[in-house]
Amino acid sequence: MRIMAQTAMVMALDKCIGCHTCSVTCKQAWTNRAGTEYVWFNNVETRPGQGYPRRYEDQERWKGGWELNSRGRLKLKAGGRLAKLFGIFASPVQPELNDYYEPWTYDYENLINAPAGNDFPVAKPKSLITGQDMKITWSANWDDNLGGSEQTGGQDPVLEKMRRDAEEKVKLEFDSTFMFYLPRICEHCLNPSCMASCPSGAIYKREEDGIVLVDQDRCRGWRQCITGCPYKKMYFNHRSGKAEKCTFCYPRIEVGIPTVCAETCVGRLRYIGIFLYDADRVTEAASVPNEQDLYEAQLDLMMDPNDPEVIAGARAEGIPEDWLDAARRSPVYALAKEMRVALPLHPEYRTMPMVWYVPPLSPIVDVLKEQGHDGEAAENLFGAIEALRIPVEYLAELFTAGDTDLVTAVLRKLAAMRAYMRNITLGDEPDERIAADVG
Ligand code: SF4
Ligand code: SF4
Incomplete structure (x- = not known):
């Protein structure tokens, strides 16, 4: 038995209002740099929806090989715009720029300096990648308007006619729609497939707190981690040529303050805590044959922080007393293991994800x-x-x-x-x- 400490997060989804404060404060802290314009270490997805990058849950997509392009011709799966832009023509299979979204700014000059006239000046969107005017066709949360909800709002004359002609029908359609928000960060998995897929050994899981990081000096930009992460929470910085990811705000955690996303969350829905687990049993737990047994296998790894034997084992591994104290007071342990109201996202990916959700x-x-x-x-x-x-x-x-x-x-x-x-x-x-x- 080898007892280790893991930092983790629980998010209570009933409280998320989709305000994106977490995304914006994270971006200001971590990805407000050239090369990471399209990158959101923290994103908040509309559900139901395609997610960010879109269709990342379609795991068949990342298996490599060939697919049909828009003209019905075969092409290598990684031959898209992001790939060409960054000089990638073949493997690895990764999302294209349009799967994330093409980042843009606005032509504010025109908005501010246009001469007085009868028309209101507009600020056209301009691509941050090409510098050209662009038409926005996709971005995160595009799905907000696709769940049927647009049927109830706006000045749409067709809708108004529908309202008059079949008010009850429209009401019924609206009543059957649903929407909620799913905030996502890297899962800081117990069994991280990004780490396993890196040919340079640049990705590591910190012994002291389980946070998964990329060693920027060792990364050679192979991008296999982007293919290997089923949650698509590894990103490629096209300026530096290196992979980057959520750091669980480790410089803040090290001095005892929460992650930026948790501290600024308007809904106060993010709970950070640590728990103790048996590192020797992770592979065995991740390999249980039945996918529906993975939840129990994951919970089973979490050890009782009040058990004297566990405490003794943790001390023998050098886990400091203040961490043991934090493990006893951990909201993650309480919500996931004791109350059993927090669930892992897509446990069937078998990476033992460490962000838990109260549905x-x-x-x-x-x-x-x-x-x-x-x-x-x-x-x-x-x-x-x-x-x-x-x-x-x-x-x-x-x-x-x-x-x-x-x-x-x-x-x-x-x-x-x-x-x-x-x-x-x-x-x-x-x-x-x-x-x-x-x-
Ligand atoms: Fe690695 Fe992806 Fe797991 Fe994060 S979510 S630790 S990037 S496999
Ligand atoms: Fe949801 Fe909190 Fe992020 Fe707002 S700040 S979107 S409430 S997780």
Whole structure:
């Protein structure tokens, strides 16, 4: 047994409002440089949606080989615009520039200095890559308007006609849509495939806290890590010719302050903590045959920070006392292991990701209100799960390799906690049946 400490994060998705404060403050801190214009170490995805880079979850895409181009001709998968721009013509397979988005600025000169006239001056978008005017056809969160929600807003005359002709139909269509936000950073995986795929040995996982970093002096720009990371959280700096990634703000962590994204998060939804795990069992855990067993295998690696044997083992490995203390108070350990309400993103990628998510619950309340129920009252609690607006199957695809029972168990627990605490807040007796039912 080799006990090590891992830094990790839990994000409670019900609280994310998609404001991108985290993305912007991260960008100002880490990727506000030439060569990283298109790079967002922290991004916030619209769900359902294609993500950033788009279709990164389509793992078949990154397996290499050939694909059809827009004219129906065969081309090497890595022969796209980003590839050509950076001199890459063949392997490795990586997203193209348009899969991220072509970064742009605006022609502010025209906006500010245009002569007085009848028309309002416009600031045309200008590519930060080519310096030319450009037409924006894709960027992160493009999906915001693709979930059906545009049917309810704006001055669209077709929509207005639809409203008049079939108001109920439109309402029903809107009611069946759903949307939530998924903030993402590098997962600082226990079993990082970026590290395994680097031919230069430039990527390393820090012994003291598990943060995964790229040694800029050793990186030779092979870009195999970009192919190898299933979350596509490794980026290529086309100016320096090196790979870059989220650093978990290690200079801040080292002096005891949180990551920039966590500190500036408007929803206060990011919880940072450390936990102790058995490093000798990671490979075995990542290799369990059934994908739906990976969650339990991952939890099983987390060790009880109050167990005297674990403490002794950690001390023997040189883990300092203040880290052991932090492990005992860790919200990550509490939410993931003790309460079992936080789930890993795509555990089936088998990298043992270390960013955990409390799945979103709020749509239940909306639906129940429409039905004339009080969605947060204890007696409606378990019926509420049946009235979910976000399909359990969708959440299961993201967080449990398709295990809907597991997602349902987490949602029931969240609903129970909400009802239980609500009673206390209102000065009522908490309903003990709730605690008994969800355990
Ligand atoms: Fe590496 Fe990707 Fe895991 Fe981050 S998410 S540690 S870049 S494999
Ligand atoms: Fe969501 Fe917080 Fe980021 Fe805003 S700052 S998008 S609430 S994670």
